[in-house]
Amino acid sequence: MYKLSKVHNLILANIAYHVTLGQAEKDYFLSVISRKAIKRRGFLLKSGHVCKSLFYVLKGCLRVYHTDKDGIEHILLFTPEDWWCVDLYSFHTQSPASFNIDALEDTEVFELTFEHLEKLYEKVPKFERFFRILSQNGFIMHQERVNSSLMDTAGERYEQFQKRYPKLEQRIAQKQIAAYLGITPVFLSMIRNKK
């Protein structure tokens, strides 16, 4: 019925890392996700709209960011290959988002809608466990970033960015990294040229 392609194996392997699914469960899961391509600079979510889907990145890179009152962008998360991406608050409460999600490169994702996920939780409760673990890992990641913002200097946070996202630096603009670190592109340039 569903021919298992290479990309299906990627997302199934991601899930298998935390929970073990039977064949019927895999089939059902694959039947509720859909593949989608986004061009560079294309949006998956604009602030003010409701985040209706959760995304798994197959290829490329997304960013979750906030634009403040002065028009400055602040990046909360990069999601390159094999990462999940969502505005969790908007998705969870199905209320208007304060964040944007767009593509920094041509990107391919699997999409899982809110309604499909709700049904998935009913039919395959193991997914409650899977997304519990995913949320826990996200909690831990953000907590470490809070900790770093409390105790580290901009240069140290830059090094942590490099560790958290290996190779990503070569793929995206420096101004994106600055918007993630919470410093100006000018200052990031100074940090880099000091070493």
Place this chain on the structure above:
Amino acid sequence: MYKLSKVHNLILANIAYHVTLGQAEKDYFLSVISRKAIKRRGFLLKSGHVCKSLFYVLKGCLRVYHTDKDGIEHILLFTPEDWWCVDLYSFHTQSPASFNIDALEDTEVFELTFEHLEKLYEKVPKFERFFRILSQNGFIMHQERVNSSLMDTAGERYEQFQKRYPKLEQRIAQKQIAAYLGITPVFLSMIRNKK
């Protein structure tokens, strides 16, 4: 068998906010938690040790914090009444913690050990859902704090602290608030006396 006390109702109400338990499930849950009192300045976790339990605060206030190489404390979380408290990374992986947990006031908690929680997930899968939602809320909370650290000034972050923890300010020392905001007590004092 288990007489329902007032404190039991508190934690059950906290759970009922996200999932609905049957009587047998409530009884089982109550049989695996235990009540514990911690004096002010008492520790529930020291960094380097494994976080063996999850705590629900009945009364008082805990803090989760990190002590850096210069001996300066950085606070990741306050958990007053009706909050859950844990070093999630250490607990989840059962590996040595990098954070400390101690009491800012004389505090009473319910304790749920890692082993009991694992069994609880097996016997009452609804708890997977409950802790998924709890983790999601924690993820959202930390994400907002990251966002605030990226775009807000110390004074604005101070206002957000006041909103996030109503009334807590009167209960704890200013140096604790400064350690949460990522500024020095001296600078917090200046901010407060400027308004």
Place this chain on the structure above:
DNA sequence: CGAAAATTTGACATGACTCAACTGGAGTGG
């Protein structure tokens, strides 16, 4: 009540920002 810790206040130091000018590379249209 007394000692220790927390807070306040002031002078000075520094990390990070703003603004502006310059350079170079990427995207676009003819």
Place this chain on the structure above:
DNA sequence: CCACTCCAGTTGAGTCATGTCAAATTTTCG
């Protein structure tokens, strides 16, 4: 494929937010 534009990145000068140190004062708690 060239020429043009425009945006990203660099560099330097001056500024602002926040930190450091130290002394004075108040509060907490044993």
